[in-house]
Amino acid sequence: MAADAPKIYTGKCLCGDVTFTAQDMSDIWYCHCTQCQHLTGLYIAAAGVERDKLTIKGDVNWLPISDRSRSGHCNSCGSYLFWDMPSRPTVSVLAGNIDNTKGLKVKGHIFVSEKPDYYEITDGLPQYETYPEGALRT
Structure with a gap:
């Protein structure tokens, strides 16, 4: 039996100046961290993709948001596209920028310990106080 072909996802920023192609993206997680x-x-x-399976075209402005992480934005329209911790094997792609999310599911909520009090999570999905190891890889 042949292995399944890798699933390819494409996406773009609001103005279309930045595009990306991602292979074998993880399912989506909701992140409630203060960043x-x-x-x-x-x-x-956001969904995770191994950095060697993510191709980005266009001018991305990588902004440091901590001593270990950065966010990627279109240099033309400012769309927030990526969250990255270069020491990790995956890059997070913001789900709203993915052209076709067919086949992706939401797996749960991370960093709920940092969630503000003005909303509740009532969807029944798993909730994690911080970041479960491997969350954006599976």
């Missing part, structure tokens, strides 16, 4: 809150005003939905 994501400060970057977006709330939580994010």
